[in-house]
Each structure stands twice: as C-alpha cells, then as structure tokens.
C-alpha cells in the first residue's frame with residue numbers, strides 16, 4: 001500500500017466527502033481552493049488578473065448521481081460565466097462531464113453541456129472539458145465531437161499517461177488542448193506507469209501540439225518540463241500567443257508570477273465551491289509532500305476521528321479484496 005493509493009482511496013470515499021461538507025473540515029484546503037462562493041472566487045480572479053494571470057474556473061463537485069445535483073452544478077457554472085462577463089474578467093471555464101451528469105445519462109449530460117457552452121459562446125468565453133479516468137474517456141471525447149458541430153469555443157485535455165494519447169493528439173490537433181501527465185490511477189494495459197515513460201510521452205505530445213496544433217496549454221508544476229518548453233519554443237520560433245503555461249491555484253505561486261512577469265501567457269486553474277474534498281485528496285495523492293499544506297488545525301479530535309475511520313475502512317477494504325482473490 002503506497003501513500004498515493006491511500007489518498008486516492010480517500011478521494012473516492014463518499015462518507016468522507018459528505019463528512020467534509022457537513023463538518024466543514026478544511027484540512028488546509030483553503031490554500032488550494034479559491035473560494036466557496038462566487039463572490040469570493042471573483043475576488044481571487046481579480047487579484048490574479050492584476051498580475052496578468054488569466055484563470056480557468058472549476059466548480060468543484062464529485063459523486064454526482066442525481067439529476068438535481070447535475071442541474072445545480074450547471075446553474076452554478078452558468079452563474080460563473082455570467083460573472084466573468086459582467087465583471088470583464090480574464091477567465092474561462094473548466095468542467096468535468098461527470099459533474100454534469102455523464103454517469104447518469106449521456107443525453108442529459110449533453111444538454112447540460114450545451115446550455116453551458118451556448119451561454120459561454122454568446123460571451124466569447126472558452127470552455128474546457130477536463131478529462132477524468134479511463135472509463136469516461138471515450139464518452140467525453142464523443143461529447144466534445146458532438147458539441148463541436150455547433151460550437152467552436154470548446155477544447156479538452158490530453159493525458160500523457162494513456163497509450164492512446166498519441167493518436168488523440170493528432171485527431172484533436174485543431175482544438176485548443178491542455179496537455180497534462182494524468183491524475184488518476186490507471187491500469188497498465190491502458191497507461192504508462194513509470195514516471196520516466198510518462199514524462200517522455202508528455203514532452204512528445206507537447207512538442208507535437210506546439211508544432212502542429214491550434215493552441216497549447218502546458219499544465220504542469222514540473223520545472224524541468226517548463227524549462228524544456230521555453231527552450232523548444234525559442235528554437236522553433238513558436239510565438240507566445242500559441243501557448244500558455246497552466247498551474248493549479250496555490251501551487252508554486254512564485255513560479256506562476258515569475259512566468260507571467262517573463263512575458264509568457266499564464267493561466268491558473270482555479271477551483272472553487274463547497275465540494276473541495278476529493279480534489280484536495282487527489283492533490284495529496286499525486287504529491288504527498290503537499291501534506292505540508294495541511295495545517296496544524298487538521299489534527300483536532302474531529303478530523304482525527306474521520307481520518308482514523310478512513311484508514312480503518314481502507315485496510316478492511318484491502319483485506320476483503322484479498323479474501324475474494326483467495
């Protein structure tokens with residue numbers, strides 16, 4: 001059992017997710033979540049915009065199995081789009097199809113996405129379809145393809161750990177694409193497992209899209225990749241308006257400001273909302289050093305109980321899986 005497995009398990013734990021909401025456990029998440037309300041989020045965006053940093057705004061949400069929850073999420077995103085327009089913010093939208101009902105009903109999800117993309121289109125605001133785990137990959141691309149017949153203000157994400165991303169980067173070269181390493185735990189028959197294989201493919205995909213694609217968002221906190229890209233664009237005369245760097249809100253803040261100051265387009269991925277728990281746990285899974293974000297207040301009685309219960313159910317879950325194998 002690795003620490004990564006443990007945090008991924010925590011991120012998927014519905015009990016902890018609702019406990020986090022109910023008891024308002026913040027676990028240090030406030031340093032990586034831009035606000036709970038739209039008003040707070042608008043202030044965070046304005047602050048970044050002052051430093052020539054644009055934002056891609058993500059309404060946090062997990063475990064959407066009821067249509068009413070998906071509609072609620074859609075309405076929140078519509079409100080954000082309206083706020084971006086009204087306040088003239090330098091910002092666009094990132095969304096997860098599962099939050100808009102992909103796991104409930106494909107057509108229902110498509111209608112929700114259409115409402116969002118259509119309003120954003122009226123205001124000339126871009127909408128990014130974030131990519132989730134492998135099980136949702138084909139359907140997410142299908143949604144993108146279908147909506148692209150009507151709208152051109154949409155794009156998506158290519159995850160470097162998937163073998164099939166090499167084909168997808170070619171297939172979607174006419175889209176604005178965000179390229180990432182990949183955040184979920186995926187099986188070895190579909191995804192590279194080693195850091196060096198993922199990093200190698202990441203660079204390959206970035207270079208391909210920079211040379212052949214529409215617009216590239218290089219989303220990483222990895223200084224080696226960033227330095228490589230700086231050098232690559234210089235050698236290949238790729239102008240600054242063809243790409244941007246992206247990082248998550250609250251991570252490597254100094255580097256975010258420095259890149260913007262150096263004249264590169266920079267966009268901060270800005271999560272907001274009450275449903276911060278799964279997002280925060282995935283950040284801890286991919287980089288346990290991020291535990292330093294967890295402040296002392298975590299270790300109070302209430303949080304210890306919840307984390308203790310989680311650890312116990314994690315161990316029990318693994319034991320029962322072993323039993324089944326036997």
Ligand SMILES: Cc1cc2nc3c(=O)[nH]c(=O)nc-3n(C[C@H](O)[C@H](O)[C@H](O)COP(=O)(O)OP(=O)(O)OC[C@H]3O[C@@H](n4cnc5c(N)ncnc54)[C@H](O)[C@@H]3O)c2cc1C
Nearest residue numbers: 130131157180181182183219220221222246247248251269
């Ligand atoms: C803007 C954005 C959007 C994303 N969207 C998606 C998505 O739609 N789908 C998806 O699957 N994944 C997404 N991800 C997550 C992504 O796939 C990776 O899981 C995540 O970014 C971690 O990989 P990394 O490239 O940042 O570098 P890592 O491989 O985590 O780190 C490489 C090296 O960089 C340095 N480093 C990294 N982080 C820090 C830090 N905080 N402080 C100091 N040094 C550090 C360390 O030296 C580390 O060894 C997104 C990531 C970003 C930044």
